[in-house]
Amino acid sequence: MAGLDPVHRDFFAGGAGEERTVRANAAAFDRLRLLPRVLRATGTPDPGLTLLGAALPGPVLIAPTAFHRLAHPDGEVATARAARDTGTVLTVSMAATTPIERIADTGARLWFQLYPQPDRDFTAHLVERAEAAGVTALVVTVDSPVFGRRERDLRNGFLDLPAGLVCENLRDPATGRIRDIVMDPSLGWDDVVRLRTTTRLPILVKGVLHPADAAEAVARGLDGVIVSNHGGRQLDGAVATIDALPAVAAAVRGRIPVLLDGGVRRGADVVTALARGASAVLIGRPVLWGLAAGGRDGVAGVLTELHEDVVRVMALCGAATLADLPPDLVREVRP
Ligand SMILES: Cc1cc2nc3c(=O)[nH]c(=O)nc-3n(C[C@H](O)[C@H](O)[C@H](O)COP(=O)(O)O)c2cc1C
Numbered sequence: 476m477a478g479l480d481p482v483h484r485d486f487f488a489g490g491a492g493e494e495r496t497v498r499a500n501a502a503a504f505d506r507l508r509l510l511p512r513v514l515r516a517t518g519t520p521d522p523g524l525t526l527l528g529a530a531l532p533g534p535v536l537i538a539p540t541a542f543h544r545l546a547h548p549d550g551e552v553a554t555a556r557a558a559r560d561t562g563t564v565l566t567v568s569m570a571a572t573t574p575i576e577r578i579a580d581t582g583a584r585l586w587f588q589l590y591p592q593p594d595r596d597f598t599a600h601l602v603e604r605a606e607a608a609g610v611t612a613l614v615v616t617v618d619s620p621v622f623g624r625r626e627r628d629l630r631n632g633f634l635d636l637p638a639g640l641v642c643e644n645l646r647d648p649a650t651g652r653i654r655d656i657v658m659d660p661s662l663g664w665d666d667v668v669r670l671r672t673t674t675r676l677p678i679l680v681k682g683v684l685h686p687a688d689a690a691e692a693v694a695r696g697l698d699g700v701i702v703s704n705h706g707g708r709q710l711d712g713a714v715a716t717i718d719a720l721p722a723v724a725a726a727v728r729g730r731i732p733v734l735l736d737g738g739v740r741r742g743a744d745v746v747t748a749l750a751r752g753a754s755a756v757l758i759g760r761p762v763l764w765g766l767a768a769g770g771r772d773g774v775a776g777v778l779t780e781l782h783e784d785v786v787r788v789m790a791l792c793g794a795a796t797l798a799d800l801p802p803d804l805v806r807e808v809r810p
C-alpha cells in the first residue's frame with residue numbers, strides 16, 4: 476500500500492486557524508457521559524430508522540468530503556461501494572474527483588452536496604445532473620461564504636489537485652472545461668429556496684449552529700438541517716456541534732430532521748447525539764482514513780465497526796430502538 480502523502484494527510488486532518496474547533500468537537504463528547512438503564516429485556520437492539528422517506532439500517536451516514544482520489548486511486552467509487560454494501564447513505568461532495576454518474580453506477584444510495592455558485596445557470600445544471608444520476612437529496616453547505624484559513628495547507632503549499640485529478644462534476648457543459656469552485660458571500664436564504672424551482676429533491680442545509688437559523692430553515696420550508704461546523708475547517712472558534720445541538724433541536728421541535736456531524740467516532744457519540752435530538756449523524760474523516768488504509772474494504776470496515784458499536788451501546792443503555800434514547804440518557808461532567 477502506497478500510504479498517504481503527508482501533505483494530503485494534513486489536508487484531510489486539518490482545520491482552520493488554531494484548530495480549536497476541530498479539538499472542541501471531540502472534547503465536547505469527552506465531557507458527556509451516559510446514564511444507562513438496566514433490566515429492560517430489550518433483546519437485540521434495532522438501530523434502523525426512516526429518514527426523508529427512506530428506510531436505513533442505521534443512523535450513521537457519510538458526510539461530504541472532497542477529493543477521495545487523493546486518499547485512494549479508486550476514490551469515490553470505493554467509498555460508494557462500501558456505502559452500498561453496508562446500506563449507508565453517501566453524501567457526494569461537489570468537490571468529488573469522480574463524475575457523479577460513475578459514483579451512482581455502484582448502486583449506492585446517494586445525496587449530493589452543493590455550494591451554490593454565483594452562476595445560477597451552472598448551479599441549476601449541476602443540480603439537474605445530480606438528480607438525473609439518481610441522488611435522493613440535496614445538501615446545501617451554508618457555512619462557507621468564504622473559505623476557511625487552513626494553515627496546514629498554507630504551510631505545505633497545498634493549493635491544487637495533482638495532475639490527473641480534477642473536480643469532475645465542475646465540468647462546464649458548454650466548454651467542457653473544469654470550473655473553479657466559488658465560495659459565494661452573497662448567498663442568502665432566497666437562493667437556497669430558489670433551488671426548489673430547479674429540483675424536486677429534498678433540500679437540507681448543512682452548517683447550521685444557531686437555533687434561530689434552524690428555525691428559519693423550518694420557516695422556509697426546507698427538509699432538514701445538519702448541525703455542523705465543517706469539522707472545524709471554516710470558522711475556528713465555532714462552538715462544538717454536540718454543544719449546539721440541544722438548542723437547535725428545541726427550535727426545530729421535530730418538524731424536520733436534525734442531523735449532526737463533527738467528531739463522531741464511537742457508538743457512544745452516535746447515541747449521545749440521538750439522545751440530544753439528532754435523527755442521525757454523519758462522519759467525515761474516519762471514512763477518509765478507512766479509504767486511505769484499504770479502499771472499499773477499509774471504508775466498509777469503518778462503517779461496519781461503527782454500526783456494530785451503535786448496536787452494542789444501545790444494548791448497554793437498555794434501548795431497543797432509536798426511539799428509546801431520551802435526553803436524560805446524557806449527563807454533562809466537569810472537564
Ligand atoms: C478533507 C475534508 C473535506 C471536506 N469537504 C467538504 C465538502 O466538499 N463539502 C462540505 O460540505 N463539507 C466538507 N467537509 C466537511 C464534512 O462534510 C464534515 O462536516 C466534517 O468532516 C465532519 O467532521 P468529522 O470529520 O470530524 O467527522 C470536508 C471535511 C474534510 C475533513
Ligand SMILES: O=C(O)C(=O)c1ccccc1
Nearest residue numbers: 541542569570656705708
Ligand atoms: O476542504 C473542505 O472542507 C472543503 O469543503 C473543500 C471544498 C471545495 C474544495 C476543496 C475542499
